[in-house]
Amino acid sequence: MKKWIISFLLFCSSAQAVESDICDILDLPKCRGITKQLRRNTFQSAPNSSTASNINPSNTRFDKGLGVEAIAQSKNQIVYGLVTGTGKLGGALISGSLDNTFFGNRTPELDEVMLERLQKDEQYENEKFSTILGARLLANKHYGVDAGVIIKRHKEIRTLNPGAGVSARIHNFHFGASVFRDDHNLDLSVLESGSGVPYSVLLGKDEYRETFTVNTWTAGVRFKKFSLDVASISSNLKFYEDFSQVPQTRITIYALSYYYENFLFNLAVRNEKSGAKSYKEPDQLLVDEDKAATFFGVQYSIGKHLVVGLNYNYFLLREWSASMALFF
Secondary structure: OOOEEEEEEEEOOOOOOOOOOHHHHHOOOOOOHHHHHOOOOOOOOOOOHHHHHHHOHHHOOOOOEEEEEEEEOOOOOOEEEEEEEOOOEEEEEEOOOOOOOOOOOOOOOOHHHHHHHHHOOOOOOOOEEEEEEEEEEEEOOOEEEEEEEEEEEEOOOOOEEEEEEEEEEEOOEEEEEEEEEEEEEEEOOOEOOOOOOEHHHHHOOOEEEEEEEEEEEEEEEEEOOEEEEEEEEEEEOHHHHHHOOOOEEEEEEEEEEEEEOOEEEEEEEEEEEOOOOEEEOOOEEEOOOEEEEEEEEEEEEEOOOEEEEEEEOOOOOOOEEEEEEEEO
């Protein structure tokens, strides 16, 4: 039985809209609460700004005020975030990245750990903390330019990994790019299933650590209430080169969103080429360089301050998740 994941988003913001407010861009007669999920230059087909800013830090929120975000799942740690903005500047403190989720990069896992996690329908346990700061450089009805910086920190490795991104909008077309450093840490005390010997004995060390670079780009177009985007996430990891001979991870996401009155619909397809194995229920991991997944989400605005939603496969567990956003 699939677990339900409930996301609680609380955002405090003033009623004053930023210059590049989606209400102005679309010339809407009335601004509904659902449009607050779309206030960014690029990757407007992402379900919310928190998802988009993990791919590119220039996609952080700029609404005035303070926000608190928490995502909870049974038997999993709570993922939370603090978001603030001044209208021209935006910032976010996020307790976890989107690694091994639909909209995130692929982080290595030992086969035995990955298999057990997927059998239990448990999301990947993130041990990273991200700090994001963004600036709105140019903004009007016809064009906009945003920039952002990000610092990631793994609680075990404790190294500060920096990155930066930029996004731009020209009329209905938008695009963005970012680059940041990242890392991962594997506990090698796990028994290797083929031999029954710990990986630490086989590899001669207790942990496997690696620092790598992640490159992303996005491009898209908005036509009236439709937004169509493509996003790419790529990285090279020595782990996959050593264990699977596929060092480069490349993830391409094709996403579509449609805004209609109080509804926002999201549909996306993820194509991944990596050394990570794919899961076949109930107890198999298969060697498969090419992997595909589908995401669907629908959100409904109750007035200007409350948004509720339902999502499928956000954590790549083929799970259903419920979301709620409250704006003040």
